[in-house]
Amino acid sequence: MAKNKASMWPWLALAVGIVLVDQLTKWLILGNYRLGDSTYVTSFFNIVRAHNTGAAFSFLANAGGWQRWFFIGLSAVIVMFILWMLRSHANQKLFCFALSCILAGAIGNNLIDRVVHGYVVDFLDFHWRFLAGIFHGGHFPAFNVADMAITAGAVALILDEILRVRKSR
Numbered sequence: 122m123a124k125n126k127a128s129m130w131p132w133l134a135l136a137v138g139i140v141l142v143d144q145l146t147k148w149l150i151l152g153n154y155r156l157g158d159s160t161y162v163t164s165f166f167n168i169v170r171a172h173n174t175g176a177a178f179s180f181l182a183n184a185g186g187w188q189r190w191f192f193i194g195l196s197a198v199i200v201m202f203i204l205w206m207l208r209s210h211a212n213q214k215l216f217c218f219a220l221s222c223i224l225a226g227a228i229g230n231n232l233i234d235r236v237v238h239g240y241v242v243d244f245l246d247f248h249w250r251f252l253a254g255i256f257h258g259g260h261f262p263a264f265n266v267a268d269m270a271i272t273a274g275a276v277a278l279i280l281d282e283i284l285r286v287r288k289s290r
Contacts, residue, residue, distance in 0.1 A: 126212070127211035127212035128211055129204075129207040129208050129211040129217070132207050132211065132217045132218070132220065132221040133207070133221070135218070135221040135222075135225075136221045136222075136224045136225040136228070137225075138225075139221070139222065139225035139226075139229070139266065139267075139270045140225045140228050140229045140233070140267075142266050143225065143226075143229035143230075143265060143266035143267040143270070144229060144233060146244065146265065146266050147234070147242040147244070147265060147266075150168070150170050150242055150244045151170070151242060154168075154169070154170035154244075155170065156170050156171070156172060157169075157170065157171075158170050159246065165247060165248055165249055166245075166246065166247050166248070167246040167248070168244055168245070168246070169243070169244055169245075169246040169263055170242070170244060171242075171243040171244065171246075171263040172238075172240040172241070172242065172243070173240055173241045173243055173262075173263075174239065174240045174241075192231045192235055193231060193232060193235050193236060195231070196227045196228070196230075196231035196232050196235075197232070199223075199227050200224060200227055200228060200232070203220050203223060203224045203227070204224070206220055207220055207221070207224075213281075215277055215280065215281040215284070216277075216278070216281045218274075218277050219273075219274040219275070219276075219277035219278040219281060220274065220278075221274070222270040222271065222273045222274030222277065223270070223271055223274035223275070223278075224274075225267065225270045226267040226268065226270040226271030226274065227267075227271070228267075229265075229266065229267030229270070230265070230267040230268065230271075234267075241265070241267075242265060243262075243263035243264050243265050243268070244263060244265055245263060245264050245265060246260060246261075246263045247260070247261045248260040248261065249261075
């Protein structure tokens with residue numbers, strides 16, 4: 122493999138920026154809301170304080186506590202892998218954007234929140250009547266900035282792969 126002249130530092134700076142926004146918003150929620158508190162914002166959106174000891178959609182939330190350490194360990198491995206990938210592919214902008222977003226989400230949710238609190242702090246509550254058949258009361262599971270970063274990173278990874286495949290044809 123040829124030496125990569127691009128730097129991974131801009132991608133790490135992006136991840137740090139996302140983590141800072143994520144942790145600032147969670148700090149504001151923890152400082153101003155009690156667990157279960159909710160503020161009406163619009164007919165389809167509330168600010169809430171929710172704790173998630175599980176993964177996405179509260180998967181494994183009631184597993185007895187071992188999941189905290191599992192998610193911390195898994196995240197540590199993912200962080201190391203992403204750092205290696207960023208170093209190896211720093212010149213691939215969309216790919217590195219995706220990895221930076223996922224890195225920030227892994228650090229914000231699964232490392233910082235789980236180590237400090239033992240759970241992930243969620244606060245964005247979207248709800249629509251058409252979701253009532255899928256989610257209780259039509260409320261999509263509450264989420265946070267780190268979740269949005271992971272989702273944006275996943276979408277960017279898919280787009281990067283589609284563009285790579287199209288380019289190779």
